[in-house]
Amino acid sequence: MQIVILKNAAEVAAYGADIFTQQLARNAGSVLGLATGSTPVALYQELIRRNEAGSVSFSKAKRLIWMNTLDWMVSTRKAIAIL
Numbered sequence: 001m002q003i004v005i006l007k008n009a010a011e012v013a014a015y016g017a018d019i020f021t022q023q024l025a026r027n028a029g030s031v032l033g034l035a036t037g038s039t040p041v042a043l044y045q046e047l048i049r050r051n052e053a054g055s056v057s058f059s060k061a062k063r064l065i066w067m068n069t070l071d072w073m074v075s076t077r078k079a080i081a082i083l
Helices: 009-026 041-053 069-082
Strands: 031-035 063-067
Touching: 009 041
Parallel strands: 031 063
Antiparallel strands: none
C-alpha cells in the first residue's frame, strides 16, 4: 500500500481521477467500483469535468458498481474471518 499526503480536497480529487484515468487507458473495459456518500463527491466532480473535456471516457467500462463502503467493510471482514 502507498500512502500519499496531499494539501487539500482538490489535490486528492485530481490524484484519484488520475488513477481512474490511467486504469481506463490501460483497460477501457474495466469494472469500476465507486463509493457512495459525500466523501468522494469532489473526485466524481473531477471525473465528470474530465469526461466533458474529452480526456476520459467511461463508455467502454464493463460496469460501474456503486457500493456503500460500510457494507464493503463488513463483507471484507467476513471474508477475512473465513480465511
